[in-house]
Amino acid sequence: MAEKTIYEHFKSQGFSRRDFMKACGALVGAMGLRSVPPVAASNLPSHLSRGAKVVHTVAKALESKPRVPVIWLEFQDCAGCSEALTRSQSPTLIDLVLKEISIEYHETLSAAAGHQIEANKQAIMEAYRGQYLLVVEGSIPLGADGAYCTVGGRSALDQLKEAADGAAAIIATGNCAAFGGLPAANPNPTDAKGVWDIITDKPVVNIPGCPAIPEATTGTIAHFIVFGGLPELDSLNRPKPFYGVTVHDRCLRRPFYEAGKFAKSFDDEGAREGWCLYKLGCKGPTTYNACASIKWDGGLSFPIQSGHPCLGCSEPNFWDGGGFYQGQSAPLNRPTIGMVGGAAALGVVAGGVLAATNKSQQKEK
Amino acid sequence: MDWNAFLEFTRGPMFQVALLIFIAGMFFRLVRILMLGWSKDLAPTRGSKAGGVAKSYLKAFLILPFYPWVKGTFRRNPIMYVAGGLFHLGLFTVIFLGTPHMLVWKSLLGFGWPTLALPIVDWLAVGAIIAMLVLLLVRVSTPLLKMLSGPAEYLNWLVVFLPMISGYVMTHHLFFPYEVAYSLHMLSINIMLIWIPFSRISHFMFYFFSRTAHGAEWGRVSVNP
Numbered sequence: 001m002a003e004k005t006i007y008e009h010f011k012s013q014g015f016s017r018r019d020f021m022k023a024c025g026a027l028v029g030a031m032g033l034r035s036v037p038p039v040a041a042s043n044l045p046s047h048l049s050r051g052a053k054v055v056h057t058v059a060k061a062l063e064s065k066p067r068v069p070v071i072w073l074e075f076q077d078c079a080g081c082s083e084a085l086t087r088s089q090s091p092t093l094i095d096l097v098l099k100e101i102s103i104e105y106h107e108t109l110s111a112a113a114g115h116q117i118e119a120n121k122q123a124i125m126e127a128y129r130g131q132y133l134l135v136v137e138g139s140i141p142l143g144a145d146g147a148y149c150t151v152g153g154r155s156a157l158d159q160l161k162e163a164a165d166g167a168a169a170i171i172a173t174g175n176c177a178a179f180g181g182l183p184a185a186n187p188n189p190t191d192a193k194g195v196w197d198i199i200t201d202k203p204v205v206n207i208p209g210c211p212a213i214p215e216a217t218t219g220t221i222a223h224f225i226v227f228g229g230l231p232e233l234d235s236l237n238r239p240k241p242f243y244g245v246t247v248h249d250r251c252l253r254r255p256f257y258e259a260g261k262f263a264k265s266f267d268d269e270g271a272r273e274g275w276c277l278y279k280l281g282c283k284g285p286t287t288y289n290a291c292a293s294i295k296w297d298g299g300l301s302f303p304i305q306s307g308h309p310c311l312g313c314s315e316p317n318f319w320d321g322g323g324f325y326q327g328q329s330a331p332l333n334r335p336t337i338g339m340v341g342g343a344a345a346l347g348v349v350a351g352g353v354l355a356a357t358n359k360s361q362q363k364e365k
Numbered sequence: 366m367d368w369n370a371f372l373e374f375t376r377g378p379m380f381q382v383a384l385l386i387f388i389a390g391m392f393f394r395l396v397r398i399l400m401l402g403w404s405k406d407l408a409p410t411r412g413s414k415a416g417g418v419a420k421s422y423l424k425a426f427l428i429l430p431f432y433p434w435v436k437g438t439f440r441r442n443p444i445m446y447v448a449g450g451l452f453h454l455g456l457f458t459v460i461f462l463g464t465p466h467m468l469v470w471k472s473l474l475g476f477g478w479p480t481l482a483l484p485i486v487d488w489l490a491v492g493a494i495i496a497m498l499v500l501l502l503v504r505v506s507t508p509l510l511k512m513l514s515g516p517a518e519y520l521n522w523l524v525v526f527l528p529m530i531s532g533y534v535m536t537h538h539l540f541f542p543y544e545v546a547y548s549l550h551m552l553s554i555n556i557m558l559i560w561i562p563f564s565r566i567s568h569f570m571f572y573f574f575s576r577t578a579h580g581a582e583w584g585r586v587s588v589n590p
Contacts (some may be wrong), residue, residue, distance in 0.1 A: 260482030286544045327468030332377035343385040347392025355400035
């Protein structure tokens with residue numbers, strides 16, 4: 001018997017055609033697509049790409065393609081990205097990814113445990129070699145031969161390398177998996193690294209954030225499943241549909257920035273009026289993420305809307321990139337009083353010595 | 366190229382080093398000037414030196430040369446005065462009354478102050494940038510100024526112009542991603558900080574020396590040897 005397509009799975013779960021089309025529409029929106037991207041690598045019939053509406057392409061793809069297994073590994077993480085995913089408010093989309101697209105291995109979500117689930121993972125990696133999608137959450141410690149993080153008695157590094165070997169593509173979700181995140185913060189005791197520091201021979205898509213926006217993760221997974229390829233990426237391997245513009249560019253407080261109206265503390269008049277949080281350390285201008293447009297909890301709010309400045313959690317090195325509440329224009333390294341005194345003394349001595357030498361030379365003449 | 370990493374470098378260690386070089390360089394210059402010493406008064410002072418100094422600063426405060434009916438200099442060279450004035454006004458406003466710059470001062474000095482709204486600072490910055498372009502054109506088109514200008518003069522212009530234009534590009538999110546424009550802005554500022562002590566841009570400090578010295582000289586009202 002031929003393998004069931006994603007649509008058939010969807011129907012067997014009791015969803016109607018109407019639900020399916022709505023999910024396709026949600027997917028298109030979540031993937032940030034306005035037109036059909038090139039489908040050369042997708043194994044889709046070429047007529048799908050010619051002038052068709054994106055939603056039709058997505059529907060046809062899901063009707064014709066088999067499920068893609070996803071293996072989800074967790075290393076030095078807090079499971080926050082998984083938490084965000086399961087609490088996301090776009091249920092059809094998340095159902096699609098969690099149930100229909102079939103996450104085959106997930107340490108937090110799987111009901112099975114122990115040797116059974118590890119054996120299942122091995123079986124899936126064997127059966128779908130070169131086809132499955134690997135999602136990584138959490139950073140990988142290289143210190144002490146990887147002994148800082150082990151699952152099933154094997155180091156994170158070992159597990160990652162093994163799973164990456166047979167993966168079609170790798171998605172690093174959350175700042176830890178992408179750039180090392182909190183575990184890599186100074187002094188980085190475990191020598192934590194992001195996935196792309198270790199896996200260099202496979203495409204690695206970074207979905208940074210703390211946690212990653214669930215729609216960005218599922219949207220990217222969906223893009224791979226529907227089109228068979230990865231979305232367009234920026235220089236940090238982040239999908240452009242979600243990381244194309246800064247938080248500042250889409251911020252609802254932006255007009256106050258332009259008008260020079262800033263909250264100066266968390267409980268002043270400006271904070272109550274909803275003015276710009278730039279002076280309170282907002283990193284929105286240098287942070288590329290979709291927080292301000294997709295938002296969280298079904299578009300309810302996001303940190304800046306709720307009155308807290310952006311921490312820049314989708315950027316590398318965000319824990320050490322200056323204080324969270326220090327204005328972004330402020331320098332990262334400030335000279336200490338001692339350094340300033342030293343520099344001044346150096347100038348005074350050099351100037352004095354030079355002047356004295358010049359004078360003695362003049363006297364000799 | 367990872368521009369965010371480069372930004373961290375230009376905002377962090379590079380800025381710190383540039384600032385220390387600036388401080389050391391300015392103190393070096395200061396000592397050199399002070400050790401030149403004052404010339405001895407060989408003739409008795411008939412006026413008041415202190416009065417002369419006060420008058421000198423009052424004149425500067427009232428920016429006397431800028432009133433066409435007070436001084437002939439303005440009428441003879443209005444472009445220089447208008448462009449020069451606009452440039453300095455814009456520069457001071459941006460550096461001290463622009464919010465992002467005040468936050469730099471705050472992080473360095475430990476205290477902040479109220480700032481102007483972005484549109485006001487912005488228009489003054491535009492004025493300063495246009496003024497700089499005008500001044501450059503005047504410099505290359507006036508034979509006398511051209512003769513007086515060497516590589517150092519053009520370098521001074523460039524070193525001040527780059528932070529201004531990159532700051533404007535960054536504020537308005539033009540051409541480059543924000544972190545690229547920000548990196549270039551910081552890079553140009555660091556270069557400027559290192560260059561200032563060894564150039565005539567240091568007149569922001571030595572201006573006060575010449576005001577004082579000249580004021581005292583005028584106030585003496587006596588015969589100069």
